Amino acid sequence: MFGLFSRVAVAFSYAAYSTAAILVATTMTETADVVIIGSGIVGSSVAYHLTEQGCTNVLVIEREAHQGKGSTGKSMGGVRAQFSTPVNIEMSRYSIDFFSRFDEVVGHPADYRAHGYLFCATNERHLEYLKANRERQIALGVKNVELVSREDIVKFVPQLRVDDIVGGTFCQSDGFVDPHSVMMGFMLKARERGARLWLDTQVTGIEVEGSQSVRLSSPSLRLSSSSLRLERALMPPYSGTKPASNSIQRRVAGVMTSRGLVSTRIVVNAAGPWAAEVARLAGAELPVEPLRRQLVPTEPFDGLPQRFPMVIDMSTGFHFRREGKGILLAWNDPEETPGFKTDFDPAFIEKILTRAASRVPSLAEAEVNPRRAWAGLYEMTPDHHAIIGPAPDIAGLYFVNGFSGHGVMHSPASGRITADLILHGRSDLIDAEQLNVDRFASGRLLEETAVL
Numbered sequence: 289m290f291g292l293f294s295r296v297a298v299a300f301s302y303a304a305y306s307t308a309a310i311l312v313a314t315t316m317t318e319t320a321d322v323v324i325i326g327s328g329i330v331g332s333s334v335a336y337h338l339t340e341q342g343c344t345n346v347l348v349i350e351r352e353a354h355q356g357k358g359s360t361g362k363s364m365g366g367v368r369a370q371f372s373t374p375v376n377i378e379m380s381r382y383s384i385d386f387f388s389r390f391d392e393v394v395g396h397p398a399d400y401r402a403h404g405y406l407f408c409a410t411n412e413r414h415l416e417y418l419k420a421n422r423e424r425q426i427a428l429g430v431k432n433v434e435l436v437s438r439e440d441i442v443k444f445v446p447q448l449r450v451d452d453i454v455g456g457t458f459c460q461s462d463g464f465v466d467p468h469s470v471m472m473g474f475m476l477k478a479r480e481r482g483a484r485l486w487l488d489t490q491v492t493g494i495e496v497e498g499s500q501s502v503r504l505s506s507p508s509l510r511l512s513s514s515s516l517r518l519e520r521a522l523m524p525p526y527s528g529t530k531p532a533s534n535s536i537q538r539r540v541a542g543v544m545t546s547r548g549l550v551s552t553r554i555v556v557n558a559a560g561p562w563a564a565e566v567a568r569l570a571g572a573e574l575p576v577e578p579l580r581r582q583l584v585p586t587e588p589f590d591g592l593p594q595r596f597p598m599v600i601d602m603s604t605g606f607h608f609r610r611e612g613k614g615i616l617l618a619w620n621d622p623e624e625t626p627g628f629k630t631d632f633d634p635a636f637i638e639k640i641l642t643r644a645a646s647r648v649p650s651l652a653e654a655e656v657n658p659r660r661a662w663a664g665l666y667e668m669t670p671d672h673h674a675i676i677g678p679a680p681d682i683a684g685l686y687f688v689n690g691f692s693g694h695g696v697m698h699s700p701a702s703g704r705i706t707a708d709l710i711l712h713g714r715s716d717l718i719d720a721e722q723l724n725v726d727r728f729a730s731g732r733l734l735e736e737t738a739v740l
């Protein structure tokens with residue numbers, strides 16, 4: 289274990305830890321080079337990419353009895369390179385190429401369907417925005433983004449009301465994947481290479497040396513509001529500044545779980561919408577908020593083509609795609625407020641059907657069964673970009689969080705970048721520094737406006 293551990297911890301000084309490691313090891317029964325908290329698509333991808341690079345003593349800890357009970361199982365499965373910021377475009381380019389080879393490389397189906405994304409602009413400002421994004425996308429190697437006219441758009445979806453559409457963009461390699469299958473593929477391969485997955489196991493504390501560790505009173509308890517209050521009291525407020533130079537260097541020593549302690553030097557927070565709670569277990573602050581997102585499938589509907597792209601009406605943000613025999617309807621309700629709300633609100637149906645019928649009049653006839661509609665949680669950051677990289681003042685703690693609605697499509701890139709950072713301290717995929725949580729403190733925000 290120690291040979292591999294020293295390789296894993298290249299970014300750190302192993303010698304500085306050795307004494308503490310022995311002390312910790314004497315009281316702990318389980319050890320892992322890397323512990324990943326959360327087995328959704330992101331945690332699974334991190335496990336896959338670590339094991340691919342030879343780091344196989346990896347333990348993934350999931351509190352649910354099955355994988356996919358978090359946001360991954362609620363996703364619409366959309367993948368696209370049509371973003372506005374270079375970092376999102378680069379992550380998509382890598383990820384979509386990965387999805388196109390997934391079945392062969394991972395040995396499990398991703399169900400990648402290159403049906404495209406079709407953005408429809410209803411005013412010149414939106415069209416100019418799409419054109420500027422397209423220039424950036426092409427410059428970054430996504431060469432197949434096309435400008436399309438109203439007439440082209442009608443050919444894709446003849447039933448669309450286009451009287452106010454002034455044009456748009458279409459990218460054929462955008463499309464859909466099966467998020468559950470991708471997650472399973474990543475995890476099965478990681479396990480084949482030696483990674484372990486503990487289901488039904490909650491992480492209740494993160495042991496941090498050099499400071500008072502924050503732990504829930506009983507490892508078998510779930511997070512309670514009273515224990516969260518305790519953690520907040522112990523934790524310094526998120527000041528937006530780096531720790532003072534004379535502050536004690538804190539470092540990860542292990543995790544407390546409902547199965548007992550696990551000794552580790554590296555913890556990856558892949559807890560999706562619960563990421564801020566998990567960060568607090570180490571006394572760290574992470575600006576990630578859960579935001580409810582609702583999807584409405586129609587009953588079988590043949591008033592639209594059997595195959596067509598994801599269509600985005602930029603006037604309202606309403607978008608839709610085919611899902612089996614029906615149509616999957618999506619819209620970002622601006623009245624939604626942050627919180628752990630996962631119940632579907634039946635009042636949403638009327639709101640979304642109004643937008644749907646306005647763009648596709650025939651959808652007014654579509655039948656909807658509210659019991660088949662669902663809600664899940666986006667993990668939002670203030671600038672709608674992921675947070676990937678080491679925690680600023682706790683050595684060995686890594687974040688891979690806050691995908692703001694893009695965690696499925698960016699899962700190959702985020703797993704690869706996180707593994708690179710852990711094993712090599714840098715990634716040649718992107719300049720990972722720009723996704724570090726430090727950006728909020730230093731005002732280097734990356735505003736993504738192409739959020740659906």
Ligand SMILES: Cc1cc2nc3c(=O)[nH]c(=O)nc-3n(C[C@H](O)[C@H](O)[C@H](O)COP(=O)(O)OP(=O)(O)OC[C@H]3O[C@@H](n4cnc5c(N)ncnc54)[C@H](O)[C@@H]3O)c2cc1C
Binds near residue numbers: 326358363
């Ligand atoms: C309705 C909806 C539609 C979406 N559509 C798209 C889309 O089209 N394209 C796209 O790219 N993205 C989409 N997303 C976003 C995407 O689903 C997420 O970004 C992605 O699934 C995040 O994956 P994850 O692995 O980080 O989180 P999750 O899948 O939520 O996994 C986190 C896991 O951590 C576990 N966990 C949390 N705390 C603990 C703990 N203390 N101990 C142990 N385990 C813990 C949870 O049980 C959970 O299984 C959508 C999301 C929603 C809700």
